[in-house]
Amino acid sequence: MSQDNESIIVARDVHKWYGKFHALKGINMDVKKREVVVIFGPSGSGKSTFIRTINRLEVHQRGQIVVDGIELSHDVRNIEQVRMETGMVFQQFNLFPHLTVMQNIVLAPVWVRKWPQEKAEEIANELLERVGIPEQAEKFPGQLSGGQQQRVAIARALAMQPKIMLFDEPTSALDPEMIKEVLDVMVDLAKSGMTMLVVTHEMGFARAVADRMFFFDQGQIVESGAPEEIFQDPKEERTKLFLSQILSQ
Amino acid sequence: MAANIQAKEKIPVWRDERYLSAATQIISSIVVLGLLYWMAENFTEITQQRGISLSYKFLSEPAGFPISESTIPYDPTMSFGRAFLVGLVNTLNVSVIGIIFATVLGFIIGLARLSSNWLFNRLAVAYIEFHRNIPLLVLLFLWYFAVFNRLPSVKDSIVLPGPIYLNLRGLYLTWPRLTETGNIFLGLLIGGLVLAILAWNILIRIRERTGRETYYVPIAFGLLIIFPLIGWFAAGGNPIWLDVPVLEGFNYKNGMRLTPEFGAILVGLTTYTAAFIAEVIRGGIQAVQLGQTEAARAVGLRKTHVLRLIVIPQAMRIIIPPLISQYLNLTKNSSLALAIGYQDLFAIGKVTINQAGRAVPVFIMVMVTYLMLSLITSFILNIYNRRIQFVER
Numbered sequence: 202m203s204q205d206n207e208s209i210i211v212a213r214d215v216h217k218w219y220g221k222f223h224a225l226k227g228i229n230m231d232v233k234k235r236e237v238v239v240i241f242g243p244s245g246s247g248k249s250t251f252i253r254t255i256n257r258l259e260v261h262q263r264g265q266i267v268v269d270g271i272e273l274s275h276d277v278r279n280i281e282q283v284r285m286e287t288g289m290v291f292q293q294f295n296l297f298p299h300l301t302v303m304q305n306i307v308l309a310p311v312w313v314r315k316w317p318q319e320k321a322e323e324i325a326n327e328l329l330e331r332v333g334i335p336e337q338a339e340k341f342p343g344q345l346s347g348g349q350q351q352r353v354a355i356a357r358a359l360a361m362q363p364k365i366m367l368f369d370e371p372t373s374a375l376d377p378e379m380i381k382e383v384l385d386v387m388v389d390l391a392k393s394g395m396t397m398l399v400v401t402h403e404m405g406f407a408r409a410v411a412d413r414m415f416f417f418d419q420g421q422i423v424e425s426g427a428p429e430e431i432f433q434d435p436k437e438e439r440t441k442l443f444l445s446q447i448l449s450q
Numbered sequence: 451m452a453a454n455i456q457a458k459e460k461i462p463v464w465r466d467e468r469y470l471s472a473a474t475q476i477i478s479s480i481v482v483l484g485l486l487y488w489m490a491e492n493f494t495e496i497t498q499q500r501g502i503s504l505s506y507k508f509l510s511e512p513a514g515f516p517i518s519e520s521t522i523p524y525d526p527t528m529s530f531g532r533a534f535l536v537g538l539v540n541t542l543n544v545s546v547i548g549i550i551f552a553t554v555l556g557f558i559i560g561l562a563r564l565s566s567n568w569l570f571n572r573l574a575v576a577y578i579e580f581h582r583n584i585p586l587l588v589l590l591f592l593w594y595f596a597v598f599n600r601l602p603s604v605k606d607s608i609v610l611p612g613p614i615y616l617n618l619r620g621l622y623l624t625w626p627r628l629t630e631t632g633n634i635f636l637g638l639l640i641g642g643l644v645l646a647i648l649a650w651n652i653l654i655r656i657r658e659r660t661g662r663e664t665y666y667v668p669i670a671f672g673l674l675i676i677f678p679l680i681g682w683f684a685a686g687g688n689p690i691w692l693d694v695p696v697l698e699g700f701n702y703k704n705g706m707r708l709t710p711e712f713g714a715i716l717v718g719l720t721t722y723t724a725a726f727i728a729e730v731i732r733g734g735i736q737a738v739q740l741g742q743t744e745a746a747r748a749v750g751l752r753k754t755h756v757l758r759l760i761v762i763p764q765a766m767r768i769i770i771p772p773l774i775s776q777y778l779n780l781t782k783n784s785s786l787a788l789a790i791g792y793q794d795l796f797a798i799g800k801v802t803i804n805q806a807g808r809a810v811p812v813f814i815m816v817m818v819t820y821l822m823l824s825l826i827t828s829f830i831l832n833i834y835n836r837r838i839q840f841v842e843r
């Protein structure tokens with residue numbers, strides 16, 4: 202079996218165009234098992250686009266992406282396998298509003314992993330416990346606060362028992378008092394050894410749990426390194442400027 | 451500060467929302483009632499002046515005219531009321547069957563319209579544009595005169611498996627009919643169906659409440675199979691016989707006959723309404739946010755599952771209200787049957803006016819009947835609509 206220091210995500214020279222617009226200009230990234238990677242950068246720099254190519258919500262046109270040994274190509278079976286190994290959490294939660302919290306969580310385990318309902322519900326209850334909302338299982342998403350919804354979304358993604366979790370600005374749509382409850386869950390998850398790719402501007406989170414940070418600008422990685430290096434000694438002018446802007450807020 | 455809160459200003463009536471809304475209600479009620487009274491007054495005055503009878507006694511008099519097509523027993527010695535009922539049943543036949551077919555067809559075309567497959571997509575667009583831009587009456591004539599009246603003669607009938615015979619005189623289907631003991635079977639079949647639906651709903655609810663597996667699928671299907679099976683044996687093993695059409699002389703006898711008029715109105719209404727339903731379906735599905743599909747794809751669901759489990763259930767709550775109005779349109783448009791000689795409610799109403807000379811009462815009857823049909827349809831669908839709405843933030 203694979204060792205801990207093995208790369209679970211490999212991106213090689215990834216390019217993406219939206220029509221004529223060149224959104225990703227040769228991204229290279231290796232993520233090791235159990236690593237927590239934070240991606241940050243100005244609006245429109247391609248952070249979402251990149252993280253979404255990892256589970257092929259976006260199709261890259263040049264380069265190579267390999268997730269857990271499976272190369273993302275036009276092969277439908279590969280795409281399905283990669284999606285089973287990766288959970289994703291969106292800025293806008295995207296819970297299914299016509300299903301209860303419980304139904305939201307067990308949907309994929311039952312339909313994709315073909316688990317019996319009982320087993321799926323058992324795991325769902327454990328996950329709800331873990332994200333701190335065990336009593337909300339029978340409610341509909343519309344009856345929950347934003348922070349609760351996002352925690353359900355995390356539980357929904359975890360229910361598939363993925364090897365990798367992708368987060369695209371999970372706290373940006375939340376009120377300040379709810380940000381912490383979501384970040385706490387993410388910190389726990391990081392400490393449990395989950396491989397995580399997180400697009401976020403929560404620098405406290407990055408400082409606490411990130412192993413490496415990547416600064417994106419204009420579709421490229423401008424700088425990367427451990428949080429200490431990035432915060433204390435950024436090499437690039439653009440990184441310095443951007444950090445000073447968001448840290449002064 | 452506290453003083454400010456206590457010194458509650460008295461609201462003048464012309465700014466008090468409670469008073470304002472009550473006043474609006476009262477004034478509008480008076481206007482509407484006045485208008486209705488004035489119209490009723492005029493109506494009775496005019497009918498009296500011109501000697502128009504509003505009596506419905508004629509309904510029990512013999513109708514005296516034949517009707518070429520009827521599901522319920524009818525002959526010209528029966529009453530006008532009976533003739534009217536024949537028309538109503540004919541309207542219901544074409545409306546109910548038309549609604550079912552139009553929904554299925556519209557759904558398929560609507561999905562094709564959204565398909566990324568170029569050919570499906572273009573075909574759907576062509577279909578929709580064709581039907582939306584040609585008047586229904588023209589389409590009905592097309593179906594009746596160019597298709598159903600151009601079918602081969604009886605001796606050259608097209609034979610389809612069944613057997614089903616298709617010719618100028620209509621469609622002759624092999625039809626299952628009940629034998630003498632068939633009622634036992636039918637009773638148990640319906641009983642089993644009702645019980646299965648009940649069990650399904652109750653067991654699902656128990657499962658939702660307790661989280662325990664209630665085996666609702668095997669239980670419901672078991673009921674659905676066991677009851678008719680008991681019925682089958684109780685009926686002595688032959689509750690149903692097949693009524694096969696046979697050629698006798700110059701025509702087919704027996705079996706189930708559908709007339710060319712019925713065929714033309716059914717096909718015309720179905721294909722026409724399906725185009726509009728397809729657009730309704732497309733609109734509903736497009737209104738479901740992209741994020742829903744993405745989230746569903748991200749957890750690994752297949753495209754077909756995404757559609758069935760996530761998109762369609764959410765689209766339904768947007769689709770239902772305009773779908774109701776398409777159903778009502780189909781029912782009302784069935785009155786165009788008159789133009790191709792299908793004996794629907796309106797066609798028979800018109801004959802009744804000629805025969806009995808009672809234009810006003812017959813028109814009232816026809817209008818009220820259509821109104822009732824529409825109200826019943828919307829009532830049923832609105833119950834469903836209320837059930838599928840969900841809490842939104």
Ligand SMILES: Nc1ncnc2c1ncn2[C@@H]1O[C@H](COP(=O)(O)OP(=O)(O)OP(=O)(O)O)[C@@H](O)[C@H]1O
Nearest residue numbers: 219220222224242243244245246247248249250251
């Ligand atoms: N579907 C699309 N079609 C065309 N252009 C797009 C599309 N999605 C994104 N883009 C463009 O690609 C660029 C990168 O977008 P992306 O969403 O990845 O940025 P981001 O770094 O996530 O920004 P933000 O912080 O605002 O979320 C932007 O300029 C955006 O306008």
Ligand SMILES: [Mg+2]
Nearest residue numbers: 248249250370
């Ligand atoms: Mg983004």
